[in-house]
Amino acid sequence: MTAGRFITLEGGEGAGKTTQSALLADALIALGMQVIRTREPGGAPGAELLRGILLDGSIDWVPRAETLLHFAARAEHLANTILPALRAGKWVVCDRFHDSTLAYQGYGQGAERDLITLLIDRSEVAPDLTIVLDLGEPVASQRIRRRGGGSDRYERLDAAFHARVRQGFREIAAAEPKRCVLVDASANIADVHTAIMTAVRTRLLD
Numbered sequence: 001m002t003a004g005r006f007i008t009l010e011g012g013e014g015a016g017k018t019t020q021s022a023l024l025a026d027a028l029i030a031l032g033m034q035v036i037r038t039r040e041p042g043g044a045p046g047a048e049l050l051r052g053i054l055l056d057g058s059i060d061w062v063p064r065a066e067t068l069l070h071f072a073a074r075a076e077h078l079a080n081t082i083l084p085a086l087r088a089g090k091w092v093v094c095d096r097f098h099d100s101t102l103a104y105q106g107y108g109q110g111a112e113r114d115l116i117t118l119l120i121d122r123s124e125v126a127p128d129l130t131i132v133l134d135l136g137e138p139v140a141s142q143r144i145r146r147r148g149g150g151s152d153r154y155e156r157l158d159a160a161f162h163a164r165v166r167q168g169f170r171e172i173a174a175a176e177p178k179r180c181v182l183v184d185a186s187a188n189i190a191d192v193h194t195a196i197m198t199a200v201r202t203r204l205l206d
């Protein structure tokens, strides 16, 4: 039996993380893996509660508080969902993880990046593979508008914020090439999926 693996999908709003994590999970199931698909913030009862607090916009958190709330949610998610699945030999496909905190709170909102990397380094587990979906404007905004369904607090932040977040993700991918693959998310859905499966095959299956 193949051991469980931990794959995260990262990137800005509208880059295709949710779309591609569903396609990836289906493809892994078709290959015979046991798979769970999850997302952040959230993925466990306490973490979903914190997701509402973070995204509804009723509080404009200071960056350090927001950072720690994301890590609090993540601690619940890891302990209750991700680690048990990995221990059971399952593959975990996660829509956002550590890199989103560094990109959004660190690069985007100006929270102390050394505090974020310290907390990341103390994590029980690191992803085996991270797909960073890279998408610029105006395509990202067009996709979010077309998706509809109301916007969360991050989606409502301005273009300069989203440009910092994108730059953050690109720097993270460049700094950790063993873990991360930067994928051009402007291609069509099938081509992005093919690029992701190529990365999974070459890095985790061969």
Ligand SMILES: Nc1ncnc2c1ncn2[C@@H]1O[C@H](COP(=O)(O)OP(=O)(O)O)[C@@H](O)[C@H]1O
Pocket: 011, 012, 013, 014, 015, 016, 017, 018, 019, 020, 143, 144, 146, 147, 185, 186, 187, 188, 189, 190, 192
């Ligand atoms: N490669 C693509 N080309 C065109 N539209 C896409 C592509 N990937 C996703 N979409 C569409 O763009 C919107 C945002 O995609 P989504 O997967 O929700 O992004 P994210 O989870 O990264 O915010 C959705 O309506 C989705 O159907």
Ligand SMILES: [Mg+2]
Pocket: 017, 018, 019, 095
């Ligand atoms: Mg999504």
